[in-house]
Amino acid sequence: MYYNWKETTNTEELKIVCNLIRNGELVIFPTETVYGIGANALDEKAVGKIFIAKGRPSDNPLIVHLADKNQIKEVAQNITEVEQKLIDAFMPGPFTLILERKSIIPDIVTAGLDTVAIRIPDNVIARGILTYSGVPIAAPSANLSGKPSGTSVEDIRKELEGKVSAIVDGGETDIGLESTVVKVIHEVPLILRPGKITPEQIEKVAGIVRLDSNIFEEIQQNQKIESPGMKYKHYAPETKCRVICFEDELDQLFYMKRAIKEYRGDVVVLGFTEHKEKIYVSENRYIDIGSKDHLEEVAQKLYTSLRKADALKPQIILIEGVKQEGLGIAIMNRLLRTCSYDCIKENTIKI
Numbered sequence: 550m551y552y553n554w555k556e557t558t559n560t561e562e563l564k565i566v567c568n569l570i571r572n573g574e575l576v577i578f579p580t581e582t583v584y585g586i587g588a589n590a591l592d593e594k595a596v597g598k599i600f601i602a603k604g605r606p607s608d609n610p611l612i613v614h615l616a617d618k619n620q621i622k623e624v625a626q627n628i629t630e631v632e633q634k635l636i637d638a639f640m641p642g643p644f645t646l647i648l649e650r651k652s653i654i655p656d657i658v659t660a661g662l663d664t665v666a667i668r669i670p671d672n673v674i675a676r677g678i679l680t681y682s683g684v685p686i687a688a689p690s691a692n693l694s695g696k697p698s699g700t701s702v703e704d705i706r707k708e709l710e711g712k713v714s715a716i717v718d719g720g721e722t723d724i725g726l727e728s729t730v731v732k733v734i735h736e737v738p739l740i741l742r743p744g745k746i747t748p749e750q751i752e753k754v755a756g757i758v759r760l761d762s763n764i765f766e767e768i769q770q771n772q773k774i775e776s777p778g779m780k781y782k783h784y785a786p787e788t789k790c791r792v793i794c795f796e797d798e799l800d801q802l803f804y805m806k807r808a809i810k811e812y813r814g815d816v817v818v819l820g821f822t823e824h825k826e827k828i829y830v831s832e833n834r835y836i837d838i839g840s841k842d843h844l845e846e847v848a849q850k851l852y853t854s855l856r857k858a859d860a861l862k863p864q865i866i867l868i869e870g871v872k873q874e875g876l877g878i879a880i881m882n883r884l885l886r887t888c889s890y891d892c893i894k895e896n897t898i899k900i
């Protein structure tokens with residue numbers, strides 16, 4: 550069933566949706582980051598359906614969503630001082646913390662790890678569903694495994710309709726990128742996946758922060774990784790993608806034009822508003838991803854723009870990269886995976 554809650558949440562329908570969750574069914578719902586495909590996290594069979602619907606590898610664990618902070622102690626234990634500080638500062642919000650797991654959480658959720666990823670979303674619809682269903686909800690992003698995450702129902706309907714019992718439409722998601730994922734190791738927060746909550750914000754709270762070395766790099770074979778999700782292809786449309794990323798505007802435009810020529814114009818450009826008149830491609834082949842000085846806008850539009858570009862079936866999608874600072878860290882982390890590390894930037898030019 551499709552439920553339109555773009556304007557207001559409907560209490561009667563909320564009851565129906567929460568009953569579906571309690572009865573072990575799958576529900577797609579919005580959060581402030583991206584859409585989630587959720588099931589009762591305590592019901593092994595229900596969680597199994599998520600992996601099947603997404604085609605997700607079974608060794609990639611899920612984030613468990615909670616209605617409020619009191620619920621954390623029901624699913625996790627031995628919370629340290631630093632972890633508590635992070636909980637107090639960033640929950641509810643676009644922030645996921647890896648904690649020591651309690652046995653109430655089935656193995657299928659954590660892929661057998663002794664930790665569990667916890668998030669409390671800050672979105673009226675998500676919190677309504679979590680509160681009234683009364684159970685923790687395991688919910689990865691609503692998309693087929695490997696594809697860009699879903700930030701609007703229009704984008705994911707084709708992929709997942711028929712595989713879930715309900716789709717709740719809350720309009721476009723606010724942030725557009727998945728949560729920041731953090732694991733505290735020896736009292737130091739390690740960012741496993743960057744997001745809206747930036748390293749600077751975490752450092753302010755914990756006094757120290759580290760970025761996992763894989764955030765901008767391809768995983769090598771047999772490399773030890775903290776988060777199973779890191780090793781899989783992610784955020785990628787069908788079409789080949791390339792990121793072009795120079796600080797100097799003239800360089801940026803030069804290398805963009807060179808790539809357009811290389812592909813004889815059969816490209817789609819995901820470019821900044823500022824460059825719309827400066828990068829020449831045929832009509833409808835320039836998708837404006839927002840101002841280069843407004844990364845919130847770029848993050849919010851990113852996945853929808855990738856899907857739009859993919860639908861046009863060019864030979865290649867050329868994407869303007871951003872500065873790797875603040876929210877730009879999260880955007881570049883996603884883009885590098887989107888383009889399978891085909892990124893042209895300073896120091897990578899072959900003359």
Ligand code: AMP
Nearest residue numbers: 610611664665666689690775776777778
């Ligand atoms: P998704 O729900 O698809 O946005 O992805 C959740 C991310 O969190 C994936 O990259 C997972 O590998 C990661 N994750 C979930 N649980 C854990 C855990 N217990 N330890 C480390 N990473 C985790």
Ligand code: MG
Nearest residue numbers: 689690698727
């Ligand atoms: Mg995902």
